[in-house]
Amino acid sequence: MTENELVSTWRDLLRSYHATWCALDRALRDGHQLGASEFEVLDALTEAVCAPDQEQASLRMQDLGASVQLSQSALSRVVGRLEDDGLVTRAMCGHDRRGIYVRLTDEGQTRHAKAMITHRAVLAETLA
Amino acid sequence: MTENELVSTWRDLLRSYHATWCALDRALRDGHQLGASEFEVLDALTEAVCAPDQEQASLRMQDLGASVQLSQSALSRVVGRLEDDGLVTRAMCGHDRRGIYVRLTDEGQTRHAKAMITHRAVLAETLA
DNA sequence: ACAATCTACATGCATCTGCATCTAGTGCAA
DNA sequence: TTGCACTAGATGCAGATGCATGTAGATTGT
Numbered sequence: 001m002t003e004n005e006l007v008s009t010w011r012d013l014l015r016s017y018h019a020t021w022c023a024l025d026r027a028l029r030d031g032h033q034l035g036a037s038e039f040e041v042l043d044a045l046t047e048a049v050c051a052p053d054q055e056q057a058s059l060r061m062q063d064l065g066a067s068v069q070l071s072q073s074a075l076s077r078v079v080g081r082l083e084d085d086g087l088v089t090r091a092m093c094g095h096d097r098r099g100i101y102v103r104l105t106d107e108g109q110t111r112h113a114k115a116m117i118t119h120r121a122v123l124a125e126t127l128a
Numbered sequence: 129m130t131e132n133e134l135v136s137t138w139r140d141l142l143r144s145y146h147a148t149w150c151a152l153d154r155a156l157r158d159g160h161q162l163g164a165s166e167f168e169v170l171d172a173l174t175e176a177v178c179a180p181d182q183e184q185a186s187l188r189m190q191d192l193g194a195s196v197q198l199s200q201s202a203l204s205r206v207v208g209r210l211e212d213d214g215l216v217t218r219a220m221c222g223h224d225r226r227g228i229y230v231r232l233t234d235e236g237q238t239r240h241a242k243a244m245i246t247h248r249a250v251l252a253e254t255l256a
Numbered sequence: 257a258c259a260a261t262c263t264a265c266a267t268g269c270a271t272c273t274g275c276a277t278c279t280a281g282t283g284c285a286a
Numbered sequence: 287t288t289g290c291a292c293t294a295g296a297t298g299c300a301g302a303t304g305c306a307t308g309t310a311g312a313t314t315g316t
Contacts, residue, residue: 006251010148013255017145018197020138022274037302061265069146071304076266078302098264098311123134127141150304165272189295199274204296206272226281226294 020126027122032115033085037078039119040068042087042112045104058103060093087111148254155250160243161213165206167247168196170215170240173232186231188221215239 001009025036034042044067048059065075079102082088087108093099104112129137153164162170172195176187193203207230210216215236221227232240 001252001256003248003252006248006255009255010251013141013145013148014197017141020141035302062263069142072265073267073305074303080266093264096264096312100265120131120134123138124129124131127134127137128129163272190293200295201275201297202273208296221294224282224294228295 023122023126027118031118034115041078044068058101061100151250151254155246159246162243169206172196186229189228
């Protein structure tokens with residue numbers, strides 16, 4: 001890949017990323033009172049395969065962090081907002097009391113399910 | 129493109145974007161005291177093809193805005209920082225006194241030329 | 257058992273961003 | 287000319303982010 005190809009690949013990437021992210025954020029905010037980051041976290045929680053001895057649909061912060069493009073501090077705050085909104089709960093982890101399990105509430109599942117329709121629609125329009 | 133393909137395309141896009149942007153920002157900041165947005169603007173100015181009756185390497189804010197993934201207000205502030213840093217100058221546009229021409233200074237050209245090496249290197253590593 | 261070290265998550269702080277709005281200048285219409 | 291709508295760019299403000307650090311709990315070596 002030549003340097004010029006590299007640069008124009010990067011510019012295309014920037015362009016699609018921004019267009020899609022902005023469209024997603026606006027659509028989710030207008031239609032579902034969710035930011036794009038909030039949705040990413042809900043989406044990761046929904047998709048999480050449950051490990052054997054964990055509660056349903058719950059993930060440790062660090063596992064969540066691995067599926068989401070957010071720094072550790074940003075993730076902590078996004079989860080905080082979701083908790084304030086009643087969409088997730090935080091629970092202590094029994095065998096490692098430093099750990100926090102994040103679990104979707106029923107309302108969280110519902111909100112995510114509705115928002116997902118918007119999300120997929122925006123992707124279909126914008127990434128086409 | 130199925131919905132699943134769409135979603136995984138989007139996730140890949142998110143991942144490469146974040147990895148590359150963060151790497152760029154860190155490398156440019158550490159090595160050249162420039163944020164990634166500042167570099168984008170310098171890069172756009174450098175590449176600008178000069179319209180007939182305009183000064184060399186200068187662009188109106190709105191033309192700059194078209195080449196860069198920033199809102200109008202964010203662009204205004206990035207240019208402000210670059211000006212404070214002595215890398216660009218703002219000049220009134222003669223025939224439309226609302227308009228502002230942004231022009232690279234010599235130091236701006238020098239700084240961009242050095243930073244470009246880092247920039248291209250990071251792209252080569254991270255977008256590979 | 258205890259001290260030192262490491263890990264998980266939260267938080268203070270500075271910075272950056274977008275939205276809405278403001279100011280100044282342009283252009284058209286009566 | 288005067289008035290009104292429109293455009294270019296700057297800025298107040300609220301919110302989000304990352305870095306550095308803080309706190310509490312776990313782990314390791316002696």
